[in-house]
Amino acid sequence: MAESAVKSAASWLEKLAVEEVKYLYGVREKVEELQGELEWMQCFLSDADKRQHKDAVIRKWISQIKDLAYDAEDVLEKFILRVSYKDRHRGLWSNLRWLSCFLRDARALHEIGTSIDGLTAKVSKLTSRLQTYGVKTRYEEISASPADPSTLELRRTYSHFEDDLIVGIDDDIASLADQLVADQDHKVVVISGMGGLGKTTLAREVYHHPDVRGHFSGFAWAHISQQFQTRSVLIGILLELIPVKDMDRRNRIQGLQDAQLPGELFQVLQEKSYLVVLDDMWTKEDWLRLQAAFPVADRSTGSKILVTTRNSDILSSLGSSVLNHEPKLLDPIDGMKLLRRKAFATTEGDAGAVDSNMIKLGEKMLEHCQGLPLAIVVLGAVLATKKTLEEWQNVNDNIRSYLGKGMAHDQSYRRVYDVLAMSYYDLPYHLKPCFLHFGNFPEDYEIDTKKLYRMWIAEGIISSSNERTLGQSSLEEEAEYCLNELVQKRMVQVGKVGSKGKIKTCHLHDLIRDVCLEMGKEQNFICVIDLNQTNQDEPPPVLNERLRRLAIYVGEEVDASLPDSSFEKAPNLRSLLFFPNQECKQELCSWMRSVCNEFQLLRVLDFNGFNIEGSLPKEIGNLIYLRFLSLNGTRVTEIPSSIGYLSCLETLDLCVLNVVITLPNVLWKLRRLKHLYFPSRILSQEVSTKQGYVIKRGEMMRLDGLQYLETLENVDIDRVELKGLLELKNMRKLLASCVSKKENLDPFIKSSSIKRLSLKIDGSIVSENPMILSNCQPLHSLDIDNKIHGPLRFDMFPQNLVYIGLWYCYVENDPMPVFERLPQLKNLGLHICYGGNEIKCSAGGFPQLTYLAIDGLSGLHEWIVEPGALAKLESMEIYNSPIRVLPDALPSCVKILCNPCVKGVEKYDSCHYYKGQFE
Structure with missing residues (x-):
């Protein structure tokens, strides 16, 4: 790093x-x-x-x-x-x-x-x-330096050891046993997942399963350490497969040269049907050192290989004959079974012998383990030594010290930390700073990947000098590659996935985050100040001149908690991120000027969601190295003209919330700007909320100097110099809002350079030109605001649309039969846009839709859904729409929010508005 x-x-x-x-x-x-x-x-x-x-x-x-x-x-x-x-x-x-x-x-x-x-x-x-x-x-x-013996011993596994983690995996065991016995196409079965998930336990249970033992002629178990010796592994496997009585052959094998061993094992595995377990394989290179010994492409042999790994990237090296299985985290029921087994040495059938209050505390503490079997076992071992309710309460009050930072310093609980930390030590050097950067974000924080990539680039964590050759790829593609590597190595968990399979959001498992914070603190990589923490015994972090990255979890009173004088202690800061308490409200006062005056080497400044109000001080122009600036979700009302001095700026997010921000007409001076986000403006006269932006002195916005601009969102086409905008040939993603004139829309529909287009247009354009959007293939998302005259038709919309939102359109016909035929549509919002009393979704309709919003359809009473419609629907929100009953044909797993609640919602347990009135 x-x-x-x-x-x-x-x-x-x-x-x-x-x-x-x-x-x-x-x-x-x-x-x-x-x-x-x-x-x-x-x-x-x-x-x-x-x-x-x-x-x-x-x-x-x-x-x-x-x-x-x-x-x-x-x-x-x-x-x-x-x-x-x-x-x-x-x-x-x-x-x-x-x-x-x-x-x-x-x-x-x-x-x-x-x-x-x-x-x-x-x-x-x-x-x-x-x-x-x-x-x-x-x-x-x-x-060639020898590995730490204690580390090797920690990871070494054997086929015969008893294990603590055999709970909740019966289905996994049965499924894998069936695959090994019956499936002749897959010669390699891989069990992959994060450290502590129980991969080795599952492999061991399958290895000893009666059906498996009866199917194969012989068995071998090999532990693949991070520093394994190819010769030792191959000889160990051969000696397990060759009978002890065949001493001549066993002696001959031990005398073979290294180059002869792969061929010998290859031949043995073709003689009979054998099962070989390669446990804890770390890298693709590990497999490349061994692959010549295994006939994985030979359909005639009955031998198979079972591999466990925390790095799914290995799968691409194993060829087409591989089957991947990833164990799931334990659900609360199975987690409690495992905890009881360790804490009380009982099973769930012995409930009478256990204090019910202890069980309740155990359930609370299980939430911190997040289903990770190893963490539950460690917690159970801790609780097994606590005999009273008071002692259990003390563990509950200090649970993070038992399963979090305290693991690194207390030998009693070090097992979880060591297993998870080894995944960090194994990361290539170029991935370590990427991983440590995650320590900035609060627990359970869902991280937007685009934002993450741009922060990495702004800080120089991702650069053209990285080990991987960039070739024709961009820095952002390189950042995406690094995130995918961390996901494959099970260090980062995926949240939302986009329509093209790309990761949209991600997060860290709580225990992985604890490792991240501990490593980041040890290496002075990051500093986190949590002004919301209730533990007053822990001293606050000390700022120093070596500090480069600071994340502040803002309390209700910023001024009282973080005085101006504290900033002077970290003059070399490069990254400053704020994560606010939702109740926090702050005027832009002297402390903001201190940020601009004291941290003049800043490259990243993020106020995302911080409820700061007022004008940004002119001192913002002092931050000439700034590459990333986000005011997203703030209430900043004015930007000074000094922002034009930020010549290094690459990302500027001005998406303020529920205010109108006044902008100077100097953004065209930011020559290196690649990503520019304006606040969206609502066209409809029926909405009283004021939001958006205005230009000082009522000028038309100039953007002609932004030759590197790739992303432009919420630009008000009615208030921008179109000629300069159309000259930006590097722009790939455009979200044009507030388009009220056809002549302003035409150039963007006809553009050959824009690859992804999002539009927010006035309904009058569609009324007067019904087919204007029909052949616009780059159009990805569409908002139509204000009344549409005439019926909606399917041929009015391009087939590539992923999102449609209707706002105050008052369409004449049921929109469902129109939109359900769009093959790529994933997100649909109907907001005060239809006055009919019935809507209908036909069988097979909406094949890709995952989210649906129905809001303010005040005349809607009947909603008909035929079997087979909305097959992939995951979540739905219904507000102020008097539907009599939810359709029976909705997918059973859909998450529903409705207010007021609709009869039928009692079948779903996801609506927090539901108070039991239909039971």
Whole structure:
């Protein structure tokens, strides 16, 4: 992970040497020398990182190199900050001040030269220190270093051990046993999942299943450690498969050369029907070292392989003959069975011997385990030593210290931490900072992946200097690749998935997050200040000049909890994220100015959802390195013209909530901007809420300078200079809102460069030009606002539509028969748009729809759904629509919210408005 910091610094130095040479006269050679030293270190760091958790000297050296790299960034960025500030005000400088300016530049150059000399000297000292303490730097020596024996023993598994986790997996055992016995097409069965999920337990139960034991002629179990020796594994398998009485063959095998062993095992596996378990395989490379020994593509052999792994990326290496099975987390019932077994040494049938109050506390504590079997076993072991209700209550009050951060320091509970932490240690160096960045986000926080990618890029966590060759891919595609790797390695869990199969949201399992926070704190990667925490015994984190990333979980009183003076302690901060308490309301006052004045090296500033009000201070223009700025969900009412100084800005999110924000007409100056989000404006006159944006002095918005712009959302087409907008050839995603004139809509419908188009248009356009949208293939989502004259028809809409929203349209005919024929439609919202008393969904209609909203259809009494309609519906909301009864043909698993509640909702347990009135 430190290697990433060095790359970032080296990349910045290289950029300075090229782009800022006019400011670096006299020190360019020093810059290049420091750059060379930092680049040399990259050759070592990627390998040293693999063993830093086992070597205190390496860990200390890496920490110091990281600090040195950050120092290099700080020195040079602060110098450019001074030069930029001078250039920004160049027009104010008189001839009499020019000489003073020159002398100040000379002094600044002397200072930077001296600082670089000091940094270079530190590099040399660190290098010599490596030799002094005998640290090996050659790749071969590092790679060959023996693994920590305690770590190997922790992971070693055997086929005959008893296990604690045999609860709730009967169906998994039966299914896998059937697959191994009956399915001749799949020669490899993989059990994949996160650490602690019980993969080895499941494999062991299948291995000993009576049907499996009766089907195969022989069995072998091999543990594949992170540092396994191919020879030892192959010989171990062969010796398990060859009978003890055949001593001649067994002796011959042990005398074979390494190159002969794969062929020997290959031959043995073709002689009879054998089952071989390869437990705990970590990487694709592990399989590539072994694959020559296994006839996985030979349909004639009866032998099979059962593999357990936490990295599903291995699946792509196993070929087409693989079957993947991922065990599920335990549900509350099975979780309680397992907890009882460990805490009371009883089964669920012995309820009379257990204090019911303890059971209730156990159920509460189980929520923190989130169904992870290993965590439940550890919790049960803790509770087994607690004999009174008071002791159980104490564990419940401090549950996070037992299953969270305390695991790292208390040997009694270290098992969970060690198992999960090993997944972190195994990550490639380029993925470690990506993973640690997740520590910024609160527990159970659903993270938008697009936002995540752009934060990674803004901070330099993802860069063109990453190990993977970018080729023609963008940095955002590289970030997506890294997230997919973390998902495949079971470090990150997927939330929502988009229509094209891409991850839309993600999150961390609570216990994985604890590992993330502990590692992030240990490596000074992040700092989290939780102003909502109730545990006053734990001292607040201390800000320091080494701190680069700060996440603040805002309490109800920001000023009282986070005074201005605290900001001065972290002048080198690069990332500042706020996660607000929903009750928190704050005026933009002095502390906001302090953010802009004290953190002038910031690259990421996120106020998402923070209920701040008022005008953004003009000091925002001081943040010239800012690459990511989000005001999403705030109540900021004015942006100063100084925002035009943010020449590095790549993402700007201005989606304020329930206010109208006044914008300066300077956004066209943000030449590097790639993603721009305006607040949406509601067209309908029937909505009193004021939301959107206006331009100072009533001008038309200029966007002509944004040649790198790729994403533009909620741009008010009626108030933008269309000529400049149409010249932006890199724009791929456009959400055009408030389109009230056909002549403003035509150019975007005909555009060949826009790949994804979203529109919010006035109903009058559709009324006067019914077929205007019919052939617009890039159109992905459509909102129609205000009355539509004339009936809706299926041929009015393109077949690629994924979302449709009707707002105050008052259409003449039932919209369901029209929209149910759109093959890709996933999301439909009907909002005060139809006055009829009946709607009908036909059999086979809405084949892809997952979400439906019915809101304010005040005349609607009957809703007919034929069997086979709405087959994939997952969730539905009904408000202010007097439907007499919900249709019986709705999918049984759909989640429903309705207010007032509709008869039939009692069949579903998902509506929190339901009070039992229909039972």
